[in-house]
Amino acid sequence: xxxxxxxxxxxxxxxxxQRAHGRIKGERCGxxxxxxxxxxxxxxxxxxxADRASNATVAHILSVAAGYxxxxxxxxxxxxxxxxxxxxxxxxxxxxxxxxxxxxxxxLTQSRCGRVVILSYRGTPPASLVTWLxxxxxxxxxxxxxxxxxxxxxxxxxNFRATRLAIIEExxxxxxxxxxxxxxxxxxxxxxxxxxxGHSLGGALAVxxxxxxxxxxxxxxIADRLRAVxxxxxxxxVGEPLPKAAGSVSPKIFRYVLAxxxxxxxxxxxxxxFAHIGHEYRYENGAWHSQKNAVTQALNVREIPRVMVTALAxxxxxxxxxxTAAVHPPxxxxxxxxxxxxxxxFGDYSADEGVVAR
Numbered sequence: 001x002x003x004x005x006x007x008x009x010x011x012x013x014x015x016x017x018q019r020a021h022g023r024i025k026g027e028r029c030g031x032x033x034x035x036x037x038x039x040x041x042x043x044x045x046x047x048x049x050a051d052r053a054s055n056a057t058v059a060h061i062l063s064v065a066a067g068y069x070x071x072x073x074x075x076x077x078x079x080x081x082x083x084x085x086x087x088x089x090x091x092x093x094x095x096x097x098x099x100x101x102x103x104x105x106x107x108l109t110q111s112r113c114g115r116v117v118i119l120s121y122r123g124t125p126p127a128s129l130v131t132w133l134x135x136x137x138x139x140x141x142x143x144x145x146x147x148x149x150x151x152x153x154x155x156x157x158x159n160f161r162a163t164r165l166a167i168i169e170e171x172x173x174x175x176x177x178x179x180x181x182x183x184x185x186x187x188x189x190x191x192x193x194x195x196x197x198g199h200s201l202g203g204a205l206a207v208x209x210x211x212x213x214x215x216x217x218x219x220x221x222i223a224d225r226l227r228a229v230x231x232x233x234x235x236x237x238v239g240e241p242l243p244k245a246a247g248s249v250s251p252k253i254f255r256y257v258l259a260x261x262x263x264x265x266x267x268x269x270x271x272x273x274f275a276h277i278g279h280e281y282r283y284e285n286g287a288w289h290s291q292k293n294a295v296t297q298a299l300n301v302r303e304i305p306r307v308m309v310t311a312l313a314x315x316x317x318x319x320x321x322x323x324t325a326a327v328h329p330p331x332x333x334x335x336x337x338x339x340x341x342x343x344x345x346f347g348d349y350s351a352d353e354g355v356v357a358r
Contacts, residue, residue, distance in 0.1 A: 021166070022073045022092035023181045026081040026109075032343045036061070039084030040111035043118075044193050047227040052251045054230075054281060054290075056339060059256065062118065062197040062230040063337045064345055067330030069107055069120040069202060076120075080109050082345050087112040089180040091170055095162040104159040104205070108170050110180045114187030116195070117174050119167065119209065123200030123233075123330070143208070143238070145246075146215035151239030152208070153267060153274070156201070160208040167209070171222050194222065196229045199330045200263055203234025207253060207277070211238070215245040229253045229278070232333040235266040236274035236297065246277050253278025256288070257295060258332060262323040269297040283336050 036042055039061060046055040061083055068079040077090040094105040105122040141154035173183050177190035198206040206229050213223040234255055238246070255278050257264045267274055276294040283289075334345075343349045 021094070024073050024077045024090050025181050026077045026085060026088040026090060028086045029078075029081050032347050032349075033082045034084035034086070035082060035342055035345070036084035040113065040116040042084075043116045043195060043227070047193075047252075052279070054254045054279065055228075056337070058195070058228065059230055059254070059281075060334075060337045060339060060342075062120075062195060063199075063232055063256070063330070063334045065107075065109065065118050065120040066123070066197045066199040066202060066230075066232055067334050068345075069105065069122040069198065070330065073107070076107050076109075079345050080118075082347075085109060085111055091180045093163045093166045093170065095166075097162075100158065101155055102159055102162050104162050106163055106167055106205075108167065108174075108180060110174055110187075110191075112187075114174065114177055114179075114189045115192040117171065117191050117193070119171075119194065119196045119206070121196075121198035121202035121205040121209075123198055123202035143211070144215070145211050145243040148243040148245070150211075150243045151272065152237065153204075153235075156204045156208060156237060159201070160205045160212075164209075164212070168219065168222070175221055175225075191225055193227045194225045195227055197231065198234070199232045199333065200234065200328065203231030203255070204237040206231055207234070207237045210249045210253065211243070211245060214249045215243075226252060230256070232256045232330065233258065233261050233263050233328050234276075235263050236276055238274065238277070240273045240275050242275060242277060250277045251279075255280045255294075256333060256337065257282045258327045258336065259284045260324055261328050262325050263328050264295050265297060265323065267297070273297075288336070 036057070042057050043061065046058045064079055064083055068076050071079075073090060073092045076092075077088070080088055080090060089110040091108045092105065093108070096103045107120045109118040109120070111117070141152055141157050142149040143152045143157055170180055171191065171194070173180060174191035177187050179185040179187055196206045196209055198204070210226060210229045213219045213226060229252055231253070255264070255276060257280060259282055264276070274297060280291040280294045281288045282291050338344065
């Protein structure tokens, strides 16, 4: 039997289902960590009212969670501990079926007290994402939301469905006030605040999760605890017209977009009418700005390979390109969202700022 927390996420030689569940308890970190003295408290206090403004601390915490969802479970648990989730529980849910373009992983992080849970969906590297988008069926599926059939990218929807039941089972355990590492262990509180996040494709899955919970009566207890969805470099997820159920979910969605990132403009218009929902924040001139109008499908499918190649071009060409995949990787989002003066997740910091624990 493999040790606790060990997962097998991908087997390039086999085209058979590869399911993995891993569980691990996070530890406490010594100086210069934690980055936040009470990360769970920060999330518990945020988005507790009808105020739908974004929260800079939440955005930074969730950008780190979304970025390290690409890592193995031990690394993910380490980073969540460094953020300030001492003695937390982290669970990995994964499903891979190569022949069906299913390769999806999600992490659930539960605070020590049980009140806060973060669901982090893993995304797809930029070059792989565009290839995957082109090979998978596009716009050929529909997702039932509140009695309406909504057109969705079938690849996004398929990967979302692959882990949906397992994730709901874990969240149901958290709702009962049980530990995600040991369901026989009773925690101080049941889940009170749920945050969902993801970078790139992971952001698309996060939005589908929120939409699905809002339109399913039996999942109302989970939907009622959804505080917010934060995504980073997320592609468009649903087709138009948007469902009525999106009206209740859209105010809880906060999308962060680096100004020259190509991925939020995908899928291209030639593949069907897709749209973004929620609040958009765009990084321009060294700061994040709320946008009245979301980015749109501005690219023709034939332009995608050329834009992707700019990621490998000389620095001068990359800096002048209108759109590029070079700015899409998650570390660019983490860096742009880190509040001034905070130690990084690596334990270093700018010499003129010093270490600050919040």
